[in-house]
Amino acid sequence: MDQQQWAQxxxxxxxxxxxHNTQxxxxxxxxxxxxVFLDPGRALPVLDPTGRQQVISCGIAVEFAVVALAxxxxxxxxxLLPDDDADHLATVRVIGPIVATDEDSALAASIARRHTVRDPFQPRVVPVDLLDRLQAEAAAFGTWFKPVTRSEEEVATVFxxxxxxEMEQGDPAYLAELQQWVRTDPAAVDGVPVGAVPAEDPHGRPSNWSIRDFVVGTRSAGEGAPVDADAPPPEVERPTVVLMGTDGDDRYAWLQAGRALARVLLVATAAGVAASPLTQALDWPATRTRLRARLSLVGHPQMLLRMGYPREGGEVAVSGRRPVAEVLTVAP
Ligand SMILES: Cc1cc2nc3c(=O)[nH]c(=O)nc-3n(C[C@H](O)[C@H](O)[C@H](O)COP(=O)(O)O)c2cc1C
Known part of the structure; x- marks a missing residue:
């Protein structure tokens, strides 16, 4: 592999x-x-003091590299974790040439097409056979994939x-950290662009599932309220919500969860299904532990994902990425 191939x-x-698009x-x-190394200079000490969500993010990048190579x-x-350096997360070794299958090409094409879609989805359920396939993809990485379907599970998870x-919005340290990663410049190379998060207050949204509020405190009163008071109420969104988790809760498990999530997102994208993580309840030990108990989970929840079909014509703002030259060193 030469420098240009690695850059791709x-x-x-x-x-x-x-x-938070911390990359x-x-x-x-x-x-x-x-x-692949974790870059501790891009940490989120308030939201993610153990680095769990950042290691999951790196696990996704590892698997995207595997898919691109194939x-x-x-x-x-x-x-995974090939030596004593805890930040040395993975070594991806090229074994030899293969003939790429149609499946390899479809998954690689999904890498560029996938975006986090936070807008309400169409009122159309994700088929059970696709969910079964995603479950099998996750299982290959020792990660369980559990649609939240029973109403008492949904009530507990939503709560x-x-x-x-609510805890996050009342925590000045959380808000200050979030603010550092929200971007108003659409050309920004990292962070969450305001154009990628719905303008309306998540509380006013016709959905049981509250997406993370990235612009809390900056909205003016009444913003996002319906203009026409006589208009029929908007349809309540019923996304498919899935919980993914692992038996362990260490860097190895987080990397495996990330690799599983990578496959889940790419297979879903290829089938026209979009997703957005809803990880607030997993950010804090108190709510994460309660989720485990209330849903009688065996193991540790790592990811909550809202899935569905994006609305026709719905525009998604593309989040920026740092240039490859900033993150890759090729040894001569
Ligand atoms: C571990 C992890 C947790 C995330 N949690 C949330 C979340 O709670 N709410 C949300 O809207 N997006 C969440 N995201 C999505 C990121 O904000 C998003 O991936 C990033 O801004 C880049 O945008 P893109 O996915 O469209 O490329 C999460 C992503 C990862 C990998």
Whole structure:
């Protein structure tokens, strides 16, 4: 693999979603090996003091690299946490050439097409056979994938998300950290662009599921309220919500959850299904522990995902990425 080939693979890897679009990674490449490191300089000490969500983000980038390699005709294998350096998250070794399958090409094409979609979805359910497929994809990485379907599970999950969101909105340190990662410049190379988050107050949205409020405190009163008081009430959104988790709760488990999430998102995208994480309830030990107890989960919840079909004509603001040259070092 030459420098240009690695640049293409790393470009695909950096399209990975990451918490607050922090892109907490750095890469080094030699002829047949890509190493992925956590970049501690991009940490979120308030929201993510253990680095769990950032390591998950890096796990997604690892798997996006594997998918990009396969589509380019290279079989690879992944070794997680290959040495004593805790920030050395993975080594991706190129084993040899393969003939890329249609599936490899479809998944790689989904890397550029996937975006976090926070707007309400169409009132159309995600088919059970697709959910079964996603469950199998996650299971290959030791990660469970559980649609939240029973009404008492939904009530408990919605309650804990709302509780966590309320705690976050009342926490000046959380808000200050969030503010550092919200971007008004659409050309920004990191952070969450305001154009990618719905303008309306998430509380006024016709949905049980509160998306994370990225612009709390900056909205003027009444903004987003319906203009026509006689208009029929908007249809209540019923997204599919899934919980993903692992038996363990260490860096290895977080990386596996990230790799599973990568496959889930790409297979879903190829099937026309979009997603947005709803991780507020997992940010805080108190709500995360209660979620485990209320849903009788075996193991540790790592990701809550809202899934559905995007509305026709719905525009999604594309979140920026740092240039590859900033994150990749190729050894001569
Ligand atoms: C571990 C993790 C947690 C996330 N949590 C949330 C969340 O709670 N709410 C949300 O709207 N987006 C969440 N996101 C999505 C990121 O904000 C998004 O991936 C990032 O801004 C880049 O945008 P993109 O996915 O459209 O490329 C999360 C992403 C990851 C990887």
């Amino acid at each position: 693979v790393v470009e695909a890897a950096t399209r990975a979603p990451s918490i 907490p990674w750095r890469f080094t490449a030699t002829a047949d090996q890509l190493d 589509a380019a005709g290279w079989l690879s294998e992944v070794e 804990l998300i709302d509780r966590a969101e």
